[in-house]
Amino acid sequence: MKNRVIIAIMAIMLLPLTAVAQSNIFDKYSDNADVTYVSIKPKMFQMIAKMGIDVEDPEAKAYIDMVKSITSFKTIVTDNKVISGDISKWVKSRSSALDELMEVKDDGTEVKFYVKEGKDADHVKELLIFVNGIDKVMDDKIEINGKERKIETVVVSLTGDINLNEISKLTSKMNIPGGQHLNDKK
Numbered sequence: 001m002k003n004r005v006i007i008a009i010m011a012i013m014l015l016p017l018t019a020v021a022q023s024n025i026f027d028k029y030s031d032n033a034d035v036t037y038v039s040i041k042p043k044m045f046q047m048i049a050k051m052g053i054d055v056e057d058p059e060a061k062a063y064i065d066m067v068k069s070i071t072s073f074k075t076i077v078t079d080n081k082v083i084s085g086d087i088s089k090w091v092k093s094r095s096s097a098l099d100e101l102m103e104v105k106d107d108g109t110e111v112k113f114y115v116k117e118g119k120d121a122d123h124v125k126e127l128l129i130f131v132n133g134i135d136k137v138m139d140d141k142i143e144i145n146g147k148e149r150k151i152e153t154v155v156v157s158l159t160g161d162i163n164l165n166e167i168s169k170l171t172s173k174m175n176i177p178g179g180q181h182l183n184d185k186k
Contacts, residue, residue, distance in 0.1 A: 025090040025155065026074045034080040040073040045160070066166035072159040077151055084132065084153035091130045091155060098128060109133040115164075122164055129156040 029035045045067065078084055091112070098114035105111075110133055116126035131154040 025087055026076060026157065028086075029076055029078075029083060032083070034078055034083055036075075036077040038073070038075045040070075042071050045070050045072075066163055069162060070158055070160040072157070075154065075156040077154050079135065079150045079152045081152065087130075087153050087155050088132060091128070094128065098126065118161060124162050124164060125159060127156075127158040127162050127164075129154075129158075131155075 026037070026039065030037045030039070076087065078087070091114075095112075095114050098116050101113040101115050103110070103112045109131070112130045114126075114128040114130070115124040118124040133152065134154065135150050135152040
């Protein structure tokens with residue numbers, strides 16, 4: 001009887017841990033055929049940092065420094081409406097632990113930037129970018145890994161010691177909607 005009580009107590013104590021593990025949207029959909037999943041592991045960023053590239057161009061050097069400061073990069077892209085809804089719910093629940101930096105709504109497309117504060121006003125520990133409804137402004141399908149896909153939802157998570165000024169330059173060059181506004185964060 002005593003062993004059953006101990007096992008029951010341990011099971012109850014572990015429930016929050018299993019809920020947290022299941023709540024990670026990237027893990028949940030990493031093997032799903034309806035998503036494009038990208039995860040760059042810390043080892044890759046460590047390898048970039050160890051390359052010791054000597055760069056003369058200040059813009060290129062700033063880019064290399066930014067890449068060195070990132071410890072994790074994950075993204076999911078999908079056109080599946082059910083998965084998009086699940087991602088939206090996850091972002092909403094995840095956003096309670098983050099500060100909303102910016103929101104852009106235009107023609108049915110929604111772009112949100114969330115951050116977790118870092119060492120100062122220009123740095124964050126985490127940057128979460130959520131784009132939903134992008135299919136409403138994109139007429140063409142794009143090819144990702146040999147599959148044609150009409151994108152509805154994109155979620156990107158970056159962690160590390162992230163300089164928002166450098167991220168804004170990068171997102172502007174990549175034409176990520178709203179990226180140019182990251183400099184206006186203050």
